Amino acid sequence: MSRTSISFxxxxxxxxxxxIESKEFSSKSDVVNDLIRKARKEQDEIEYIRAKLIRSxxxxxxxxxxxxxxxxxxDRLRADGEL
Numbered sequence: 001m002s003r004t005s006i007s008f009x010x011x012x013x014x015x016x017x018x019x020i021e022s023k024e025f026s027s028k029s030d031v032v033n034d035l036i037r038k039a040r041k042e043q044d045e046i047e048y049i050r051a052k053l054i055r056s057x058x059x060x061x062x063x064x065x066x067x068x069x070x071x072x073x074x075d076r077l078r079a080d081g082e083l
Contacts, residue, residue, distance in 0.1 A: 006032075 008016065016031045025031045062069070077083035 016028050019025050019031050020027065025034065064072070074083060
């Protein structure tokens with residue numbers, strides 16, 4: 001694991017210390033790594049949603065009724081084993 005020296009603003013340092021004192025984390029490194037993991041997960045989710053929106057925009061408009069659209073979604077979820 002690589003080592004890096006970073007500085008925190010006083011409010012952030014106090015918050016990190018409070019996380020350690022509450023026994024939520026055992027070190028500043030644990031706190032920072034957890035924050036990075038959460039940020040990376042959030043970024044992945046945003047990229048997934050963005051890709052879905054782009055794909056949806058590129059598919060164009062449809063002339064199906066609301067019920068037909070819903071049935072299509074359900075069919076796709078069943079085929080993927082998600083429903």
